[in-house]
Amino acid sequence: xxxxxxxxxxxxxxxxxxxxxxxxxxxxxxxxxxxxxxxxxxxxxxxxxxxxxxxxxxxxxxxxxxxxxxxxxxxxxxxxxxxxxxxxxxxxxxxxxxxxxxxxxxxxxxxxxxxxxxxxxxxxxxxxxxxxxxxxxxxxxxxxxxxxxxxxxxxxxxxxxxxxxxxxxxxxxxxxxxxxxxxxxxxxxxxxxxxxxxxxxxxxxxxxxxxxxxxxxxxxxxxxxxxxxxxxxxxxxxxxxxxxxxxxxxxxxxxxxxxxxxxxxxxxxxxxxxxxxxxxxxxxxxxxxxxxxxxxxxxxxxxxxxxxxxxxxxxxxxxxxxxxxxxxxxxxxxxxxxxxxxxxxxxxxxxxxxxxxxxxxxxxxxxxxxxxxxxxxxxxxxxxxxxxxxxxxxxxxxxxxxxxxxxxxxxxxxxxxxxxxxxxxxxxxxxxxxxxxxxxxxxxxxxxxxxxxxxxxxxxxxxxxxxxxxxxxxxxxxxxxxxxxxxxxxxxxxxxxxxxxxxxxxxxxxxxxxxxxxxxxxxxxxxxxxxxxxxxxxxxxxxxxxxxxxxxx
Ligand code: AMP
Numbered sequence: 001x002x003x004x005x006x007x008x009x010x011x012x013x014x015x016x017x018x019x020x021x022x023x024x025x026x027x028x029x030x031x032x033x034x035x036x037x038x039x040x041x042x043x044x045x046x047x048x049x050x051x052x053x054x055x056x057x058x059x060x061x062x063x064x065x066x067x068x069x070x071x072x073x074x075x076x077x078x079x080x081x082x083x084x085x086x087x088x089x090x091x092x093x094x095x096x097x098x099x100x101x102x103x104x105x106x107x108x109x110x111x112x113x114x115x116x117x118x119x120x121x122x123x124x125x126x127x128x129x130x131x132x133x134x135x136x137x138x139x140x141x142x143x144x145x146x147x148x149x150x151x152x153x154x155x156x157x158x159x160x161x162x163x164x165x166x167x168x169x170x171x172x173x174x175x176x177x178x179x180x181x182x183x184x185x186x187x188x189x190x191x192x193x194x195x196x197x198x199x200x201x202x203x204x205x206x207x208x209x210x211x212x213x214x215x216x217x218x219x220x221x222x223x224x225x226x227x228x229x230x231x232x233x234x235x236x237x238x239x240x241x242x243x244x245x246x247x248x249x250x251x252x253x254x255x256x257x258x259x260x261x262x263x264x265x266x267x268x269x270x271x272x273x274x275x276x277x278x279x280x281x282x283x284x285x286x287x288x289x290x291x292x293x294x295x296x297x298x299x300x301x302x303x304x305x306x307x308x309x310x311x312x313x314x315x316x317x318x319x320x321x322x323x324x325x326x327x328x329x330x331x332x333x334x335x336x337x338x339x340x341x342x343x344x345x346x347x348x349x350x351x352x353x354x355x356x357x358x359x360x361x362x363x364x365x366x367x368x369x370x371x372x373x374x375x376x377x378x379x380x381x382x383x384x385x386x387x388x389x390x391x392x393x394x395x396x397x398x399x400x401x402x403x404x405x406x407x408x409x410x411x412x413x414x415x416x417x418x419x420x421x422x423x424x425x426x427x428x429x430x431x432x433x434x435x436x437x438x439x440x441x442x443x444x445x446x447x448x449x450x451x452x453x454x455x456x457x458x459x460x461x462x463x464x465x466x467x468x469x470x471x472x473x474x475x476x477x478x479x480x481x482x483x484x485x486x487x488x489x490x491x492x493x494x495x496x497x498x499x500x501x502x503x504x505x506x507x508x509x510x511x512x513x514x515x516x517x518x519x520x521x522x523x524x525x526x527x528x529x530x531x532x533x534x535x536x537x538x539x540x541x542x543x544x545x546x547x548x549x550x551x552x553x
Contacts, residue, residue, distance in 0.1 A: 009181035010208035012242070013085035017176065019245025020045025023222065026244075028251045029270055030073040031262060036270065039074040041245070047075075048082035049174035050167040057170075058113050058136045058159070060088050063184060067091045067111035067134070069124055072232050072253040075140045075163060079115055080232065080241050084185035084204065085176050091187050092233040095120060096529035097197070103130045104196050105189040108402055112136070115163070118143045119256055125150035132156060138163055181205035187400060188236055190332050191530050198413060199400030200333050207242060210335040210394040213363050214239035215247050217340045218303055218326070220274070224249035225298070227266060227275030229258065230306070234530045235336040238276050238305065238328075260288035264296075271298040278306035278531040279313060282325065283470070286316055301326050305336075307532045308438065308456045311357045312464040329359035329436060333422055335394040337363060339436050359428070359436040366392035369421065370430055382431040385452070387442055389421035396422065444535055446475035447483050453514045455535075458485060461509040465502065467495035472525045472533045476518065476542050485516040488538055488547065490524060500552035520547040 024042035031037075039047075060066060066083045068090065070076040076092075083090040091109045093102060106114075110133045116124055118141030125147055128134070137151050140163040151160045185204045189197035202210075220226070226249050228240045244251045252270045254263060263285055266272060282304055289296065302317070305328040314325040330336030341360035343352045362368045370378045370386030378384040397420070399413040416423050427445055428438035439445070439454035446453040455473040462471035470490040478484040487506075491497060499519035506515050526537040541547050 009179065009204065011085070011176075011179055011181060011204045012081065012185050012207060013176040013179075015208070015211065015242050015245050016045065016048055016081040016085050019248070020048070023245070023248035026223075026248050026250045028074045028077050028253060029266075030253045031255050031257045031266055036266075037074070044074065044078055044081065046172045047078045047167060048085065049172055050170035051078050051082040052086040052174045052176075053170035054138075054161075054166045055083070055086065055088065055113060058161075060086070060113060063087060063089055064113070065089045065091050065109045065111035065187070067093050067106060067109070067114040068116075068233070069093045069095055069114060069120055070117045070140065070232070071095075071119070071255040072228050072237070073117070073140070073255045074253065075115070075117075076232050077241055077251065077253070080186075080237075081245070082174075084207075086174070087177050087179055087183070089184045089186060089201070092237075094189070094191065094231070094233045094529055097191070098529075099127055101197055102127055105199070106131045107133060108196075108199060108400075108404070109187055109189075110402060113138065115140060117141065117255075121147050121151065125154075128154040128157065135159075136161065138166060179204060181208070186236070188234075188332050191234070191528055195412065196409065198409075200396045201400050202236065202335060202394075206335060206394040207236075207239075209365065210236075210239050210337060211242040211246050213365055213394075214243045214337055217337065217342075217363060218243070218274075218328070219301070219342075220244070220247045220249050222248035224273045225252055225271055226250070227252045227254070227263070227270075227272045227277075227302075229254055229263065229275055229277035229281050231530070235306075235330065235332045238303070238330070238336060240276055260284040261292075264288050264292065264294045267299055268295045273298050274301050274303070275299075276303040276305070279304055279309050280470075280527065280531050282309075282317070283313060286313065286321075289321055296321055296323060299323050303328055305329055306530065308359075308460065309357075310460045310463040311353070312460070314356060315353075327356065327358070327360055329426075329438065331424060333396045333416075333424075334366075334390065337394075338366065338368075338390060338424075339363060339434075341435070344433070355435060358431075359438050362390075362430070362434045362436060363392075366390055366395065368430065368434070368436070370428075371418070371423075380430040380432050380434070382429055382435075382437070385427060385429050385439060388424045388426050388428060388430075388436065388438075389418055390424060391421045444474070446473070446485050448475075448478070448481045448485070448513075451513070453485055455485065457510060458487065458506065458514065458516070459533075461506055462487060462489065462502065464509070465497070465505055467492050467497040468502070470525045472535065472538060473516065474535045474538045474542070476539065484518065485514070486518040486520065486538075486542055486547075486549070487516040488520045488522050488525065490522055498552070499550045503552055517551050519550045519552065522547070
């Protein structure tokens with residue numbers, strides 16, 4: 001029997017149209033050196049129409065790629081909405097990748113037009129001659145003449161345009177086309193610590209369903225004011241921009257002001273109710289809030305993801321600032337939301353905290369399984385450990401290949417899939433009710449003798465020490481055991497704790513055989529382009545004898 005339901009494609013244009021109509025008075029607030037700049041969702045709707053007309057005028061009439069090289073701001077939101085809605089494909093470039101990676105991903109995606117923040121224009125102008133498929137550059141904000149001249153000098157570029165002037169000349173409504181919901185809406189490249197970054201192409205349908213899940217799982221409501229720190233150029237901005245439009249929440253966009261002090265100002269001045277960022281951002285903010293009285297009374301819940309959240313960070317926010325830290329897990333390949341750690345109703349005390357500290361319960365629309373080293377599935381018993389595999393409507397089924405990928409890249413990409421499931425590369429356990437506890441990235445697990453040591457467990461224990469600001473643990477070669485943990489620690493200011501003291505402390509938290517023999521104090525844990533601990537750099541520094549390693553008795 002066929003249903004009687006209407007067939008209506010799930011499109012980004014629906015999010016754009018309903019969000020800017022039903023929630024016309026909500027706003028996107030962009031932080032600037034002079035304080036907040038406000039744009040209502042009604043204006044976002046108008047600008048989206050104008051931007052789409054402008055792009056048509058620049059030759060975007062099909063599924064051409066439109067790239068952005070921008071911070072989180074109102075104009076980036078317009079691009080997020082207008083580009084997919086008109087049938088083109090948005091590629092938000094990660095501004096923190098190495099130049100050669102930016103060149104690779106832009107050429108690989110093949111964008112025709114790029115939108116650029118003026119604050120990034122000068123460094124970008126050096127890359128532009130290498131971005132071979134681009135024809136037009138649109139600059140958001142004023143730039144000096146010499147920077148404009150540098151952009152115009154790139155031989156393939158047909159025009160450099162000013163955002164405001166370009167949009168002002170356009171009609172204020174647009175006839176958004178009815179697209180196939182399975183068409184591409186946007187693409188993101190993985191941050192790729194080895195080899196070239198891999199492209200993931202989202203569809204309208206995958207984004208739409210993901211947005212509904214994000215809105216539901218993260219508990220957003222109309223009238224919320226969300227501080228979107230997670231960059232729009234990383235992992236689809238966790239779906240926050242689309243979710244905000246869908247539920248009618250305002251967005252507070254920090255632009256380039258990502259330090260703790262301006263973030264604290266935004267929270268106070270803009271009465272922020274929620275937000276999303278990686279643990280390092282919340283760690284910096286905590287330190288600031290502890291020392292500088294700030295009115296955070298409107299802030300109920302912040303979402304943390306991207307790397308494991310130290311339990312001590314969660315407790316500190318909870319106890320000292322009455323702010324709930326909600327732990328979530330995901331990946332670029334998963335749009336990115338996979339799980340959210342809302343403790344089951346009725347749990348209290350230690351049991352409640354145990355749930356909160358996991359990576360969370362797998363989103364109900366997704367399927368998950370754990371695969372052991374022998375390729376067999378392991379049970380969901382909260383103990384057995386395996387590599388997590390997932391599948392579902394917002395999980396990628398392959399990586400983008402524009403025909404130039406090498407055989408080796410194709411083989412590498414194919415190895416990420418297992419009979420229709422995405423291999424996440426994350427290792428952990430699942431409880432019978434679907435709570436995921438990650439112990440490591442597959443490549444970061446420390447294999448000591450026949451046993452596995454979780455680097456994340458050691459880091460979390462160390463970061464629970466009041467004298468430790470940050471700690472990262474990596475496996476290093478060991479003659480006897482094959483591999484042993486090396487702890488690298490950033491001491492809190494004024495702390496004089498030594499390796500022997502930390503070793504003793506750790507011995508009271510984890511099994512004795514897991515306690516590292518090797519210790520090094522460093523000024524800062526190196527971070528990747530998206531703010532995660534860069535363990536590759538630590539391993540390299542160790543291998544090159546670049547760390548001052550102590551081996552306390
Ligand atoms: P990316 O695609 O750059 O967002 O990276 C995805 C990877 O980040 C995942 O496969 C995990 O290894 C890691 N990750 C994301 N969220 C978490 C989390 N809550 N806890 C631990 N690791 C995480």
